[in-house]
Amino acid sequence: MTSSSDLAPRLAWLLLPALLVLSQIASASHLMLAVGEDRPPYIMAGGKRGLELAVLKEAFAYKGHTFESFQVSSRRLNQVLIGDGTDAAAGVQESPNGAYYSLPFIAYRYVALSKQKQQLTINKMDELLAISVVTSQNTYQQLGVDFASLYAPARRQNDPIPARYLELPNPIQAVKMFWQDRADVIIIELNVFKALTSELDNNFNTSDALVVHPIFPAAAQFQVSFKDEQLRNDFNAGLAILHSSGRYRELVSRYLK
Secondary structure: OOOHHHHHHHHHHHHHHHHHHHHHHHHOOEEEEEEOOOEOOOEEOOOOEOHHHHHHHHHHHOOOOEEEEEEOOHHHHOOHHHOOOOOEEEEEOOOOOOOEEOOOOEEEOEEEEEEHHHOOOOOOHHHHHHOOEEEEOOHHHHOOHHHHHHHOHHHHHHOOHHHHEEEEOOHHHHHHHHHOOOOOEEEEEHHHHHHHHHHOOOOOOOOOOEEEEOOOOOOEEEEEEEOOHHHHHHHHHHHHHHHHHOHHHHHHHHHOO
16 A cells, blocks of 8 residues: 555656646746837738747747737837836847847848849949948948948948948838839848838839849847846747757748748
């Protein structure tokens, strides 16, 4: 006959999984999450769908967390945690602002695009200085120190050479300007360019052959900033599971075709 003293350890082991689940549920949070403006296929439907949202949702879910997303401009993403009511901001790059930063969760492969009819030769970033360039807000911060040294706002204000470089509030405006022949080159993530071009109406002639100038040596890596260190750690844990399980690759294949 089994004594009560023998049963206690067995019951504890049997109950442990349920207790862990209950503990996880009790510690789970519903976050207010700031995301950038629409950049299909990464962010779509007013910040509710897209590759970035899918990765965020599944990484947070590993520890039971959920979120409600809302959109802000690229310029405000690094500042939005200062106010009350926002728990995290996705799509940022680390800066010394006191936030807790996740591991990179998404990467953009930026390129310079021109029209073949222009016969432009662009092999280095500084060769852009001789032509007109359009891109979206804060691109100068996302492409490394060499690009920032060419196009940081302070230089644009004091030097006439990069004056033909224009950052517009969102990528669809940059895409329209490029197809209207109002800029020689557009700097943009290639998948975003393809998606936004496909959404343009018949008023835009998008039949010109393009040349891709791969002058940016590394992909731009983006992170999530948090007010709370434990939430950051939970997100990193979920992100690691997505990568190790192959689920991250599945999500990329779904959205980046």
